[in-house]
Amino acid sequence: MENKLYVSSSPHLSSNASTRRIMLDVIIALLPTSVAACIIFGMRSLVLIGVCVASCVLCEYIARKIMKRDTTIGDLSAVVTGLLLALNLPVNINPLIAVFGCIVAIVAVKQLFGGIGMNFVNPALAARIVLLVSFPNDMMTYPKAFFYKEGVDALTSATPLSDIGSYSYIELFLGKCPGCIGEVCAAALILGGIYLVIRKVISPVIPVVYVGVAALMTLVVGGDPLYQILSGGLLLGAIFMATDYTTSPITFSGKIIFAAGCGILTILLRTYSNMPEGVSFSILLMNVLVPHIENLTTPKSLGTVKKAKGEK
Amino acid sequence: MAEKLIFPKHAYRTHGGVHAPHNKNTAQKESVVMTDVKSVTIPMSMHIGAPCKPTVKIGDTVKIGDIIGDSEAFVSAPIHASISGTVKKIDKITMPDSSKVDAITIESDGEMAVSESVKAPEVENLDDLLKAVRQSGLVGLGGAGFPAHVKLNIPKGKTVDTLIINVAECEPYITSDHREVIENSWDIMAGVYAVKDILDIHRVIIGIENNKPDAIKILREIADNEVDKYDEVRVLPLKASYPQGAEKILIKACTNREVPIGGLPADAGCIVMNVGSISFLSRYLKTGMPLVTKRITVDGTAINNPQNVIAPIGTPIKDIIEFCGGYKGEPKKLLMGGPMMGNSLADDSMPVIKQTNAIIAFAEKEAKLQTPSACIRCGRCVSACPMKLMPQSLSNAVDRKDFEALSKLNILNCMECGCCSFSCPAKRHIVQNLRLGKQLYNNYKKEQAQKEAKE
Incomplete structure (x- = not known):
């Protein structure tokens, strides 16, 4: 036999799934939200998204070059981080602040810990919190929905969470309220979430448990569950941030514990802390606990139990 | 046992598993018997357990069903001649798992004569x-x-x-x-x-x-x-x-x-x-005819005429592929066994053995190895593992040579089915790493036992 054969250890087949395809699916799932952002807050949202995506990709490229590692921008994870960060910002933020956020997300949180899969907190969320603490005024000034149609002056108004009951459910569902560009339109977020579940990119466990526990918790503290779920960043967090592979548990029961923890913390922070919003902090806190949750929820291997229940 | 045995109406749930493409292209084709074999090479180890020792010498004539290799050990199985002819040589060959074993080459006399020793056994208890x-x-x-x-x-x-x-x-x-x-x-x-x-x-x-x-x-x-x-x-x-x-x-x-x-x-x-x-x-x-032939599925993108072949044990793969119309294009990977757990071979001179149930030849597209990238912790390996292990954590523990973690995570319960590597979007060599880990772990255990024995 003249020609050389590949020799390798089995298996010799692999599924079609790839990191790039998964990230592309997340980007596709975020498209409805991005379009909604452009409709609700004008074309400036598009500029903001563009700035964030471009600077995240550039940061990743430069960071990998400096660290003398392979370029990883091809896996599109930097695009996802940039997109998520942009969707977590108010539309009239100074683009330089956004760029600073991107540097924090990619360089400090992601690449310094070893790149994709190694970061212990969600890069976009960590960057958002750094910005929130560093530039509280810029980060908390939200223009009204469709402000660009009313005139040059961006009118700031109370968010649904700082003034509970000020918006109707249908306004919240469609996104006719102030807030970060990606968090207002619940309809678009749910659409994206359904796409991710159908494509089997995420399991519905985390979003469903997160939202369910948050609703229960709201009842416990005496609030309006539906209003709490539809307002603020809860849906964006539950569908796109808490389901981040790297920073959520890989075990099934771990996912439930993680999501339940996020739900409880979110409502507690919203109700009792000084800030109107608690999604980012609660997910970040649970991110840190992931290794411990996984240790506690390691599944019992087949054959560990001598006699299975229901044996016949 | 007093409990009454019940036949389940439906299969019970099992964890994990993957949906690999079935590709059962040969299911509706009648098996073809291959009789015209010029020579066979029969390895002395085609089973788990002690290898057999040759019981024939070079120059002996043998008929189908004659014992040519046997062992005293309990966990072993005798080996029979699969064609009639003359023993040409006895030397070492490399098996698919890269171990070296004795093999007997028999050149056919073209008669396919059956030995007189072949008669139905009397079984009463x-x-x-x-x-x-x-x-x-x-x-x-x-x-x-x-x-x-x-x-x-x-x-x-x-x-x-x-x-x-x-x-x-x-x-x-x-x-x-x-x-x-x-x-x-x-x-x-x-x-x-x-x-x-x-x-x-x-x-x-x-x-x-x-x-x-x-x-x-x-x-x-x-x-x-x-x-x-x-x-x-x-x-x-x-x-x-x-x-x-x-x-x-x-x-x-x-x-x-x-x-x-x-x-x-x-x-x-x-x-x-x-x-x-x-x-x-x-x-x-x-x-009373012992195990001398085997039905083998010959398939894959680089095979001209995929079909099931009933061939004498020891027939070189080369001859079987020729019998199936030869290669289609240039083969790039040759498998003995299925694509999920089979061994890939370095060339096609290997004979088929008792356990061989398939020969698969892949063209470049299927054969090409994919480069692994960083783990994104998606958890697909965990949900695919039929043994309910944590392949990702195990693989990391193998890299760290953390034997305590390997023992805690039950590495020896891994059956190397390959579902983790199959489902990995980052194309990581998870099961391959676990295979290595199992070896390292067993060696470590042996060393520990020796140390304890010394003390």
């Missing part, structure tokens, strides 16, 4: 059966090659109440068991009755994946026949998902019992036999 099974050279034909007489010799103190016939055939491409059912269905039933009566087993479950409806129909017709007057043999269709045919998974799906870690099927009260083994056994009891 269990001892006779075990002796006959050993004499037949039968090993687990599913791929592991565990000597059948060892498997049927139930250890003292263990009760086996269920015989499971494995027709799952979950590996992509392979259809040799499927063809066995269609072509030799009554042999299977005769074998089932022989084993069940002698071992006094009153529940026989034939586990078969539901992607073989024609085979299920045939088996049901036979199992429902009046021969089975106590209704102790039933067919159980299983979900078509890899690795449904792995012993421990099959036991779980058929009986909802779990084989304890490190235990044998007998610990769960089961014996699992491959359908090929059981039908061979019934033929052997009738004719």
Whole structure:
């Protein structure tokens, strides 16, 4: 036999799934939200998204070059981080602040810990919190929905969470309220979430448990569950941030514990802390606990139990 | 055991598994018998256990069915000549798992004469059966090659109440068991009755994946026949998902019992036999012809005429592929066994052995190795693992050589099915790493034991 054969250890087949395809699916799932952002807050949202995506990709490229590692921008994870960060910002933020956020997300949180899969907190969320603490005024000034149609002056108004009951459910569902560009339109977020579940990119466990526990918790503290779920960043967090592979548990029961923890913390922070919003902090806190949750929820291997229940 | 045995209506749930493309292209093609073989090379180790020693010398003439290799050890199986002719040479060859073993090359005299020693054994009790099974050279034909007489010799103190016939055939491409059912269905039933009566087993479950409806129909017709007057043999269709045919998974799906870690099927009260083994056994009891031929699925993108071939054991792969119309284009990967667990070969001079159930040749597209990238912790390996392990954490522990973690995460319970590597989007070599880890862990355990013995 003249020609050389590949020799390798089995298996010799692999599924079609790839990191790039998964990230592309997340980007596709975020498209409805991005379009909604452009409709609700004008074309400036598009500029903001563009700035964030471009600077995240550039940061990743430069960071990998400096660290003398392979370029990883091809896996599109930097695009996802940039997109998520942009969707977590108010539309009239100074683009330089956004760029600073991107540097924090990619360089400090992601690449310094070893790149994709190694970061212990969600890069976009960590960057958002750094910005929130560093530039509280810029980060908390939200223009009204469709402000660009009313005139040059961006009118700031109370968010649904700082003034509970000020918006109707249908306004919240469609996104006719102030807030970060990606968090207002619940309809678009749910659409994206359904796409991710159908494509089997995420399991519905985390979003469903997160939202369910948050609703229960709201009842416990005496609030309006539906209003709490539809307002603020809860849906964006539950569908796109808490389901981040790297920073959520890989075990099934771990996912439930993680999501339940996020739900409880979110409502507690919203109700009792000084800030109107608690999604980012609660997910970040649970991110840190992931290794411990996984240790506690390691599944019992087949054959560990001598006699299975229901044996016949 | 007082509990009444129930036949499950549906298969029990098993964890994980993957949907590998079935590619059962040869399922509807009649098997072709290959008789015109010029020479065969028969290795002396085609089973788990002690290798055999050659019992013939260069220049001896042998006929089909003559013993050419045997061993004194209990866990071993004799080896028979698969063609008639002259012993040309006895030297070492490299097996697919890269071990080196003695092999006997026989040059055919073109007669295919059957030895006088081939006659039906007299079987009246269990001892006779075990002796006959050993004499037949039968090993687990599913791929592991565990000597059948060892498997049927139930250890003292263990009760086996269920015989499971494995027709799952979950590996992509392979259809040799499927063809066995269609072509030799009554042999299977005769074998089932022989084993069940002698071992006094009153529940026989034939586990078969539901992607073989024609085979299920045939088996049901036979199992429902009046021969089975106590209704102790039933067919159980299983979900078509890899690795449904792995012993421990099959036991779980058929009986909802779990084989304890490190235990044998007998610990769960089961014996699992491959359908090929059981039908061979019934033929052997009738004719006395030992295991000298094997039905092999020849398929893959680089094969001109994919089909099932019944070839003498020891036939070089090269000759079998030529028999199937040769290569289509340039082959880039050659597999002995299925694409999920088979061994890839460095060239096509290797002979087929008792456990070989498929030869698969891939063209460049399927053969090309993909480069792994960083783990994104998606958890697909965890949900795919049929043994409910944490492949990602295990693989990391192997990299760190963290033996404590490996022991805690039950690395030795990994059966190397490859579901983790198959499902990995980052194309990481997870099962390959775990294979290495199992070796390292066993070596470490041995060293620890030696240290303790010294102290």
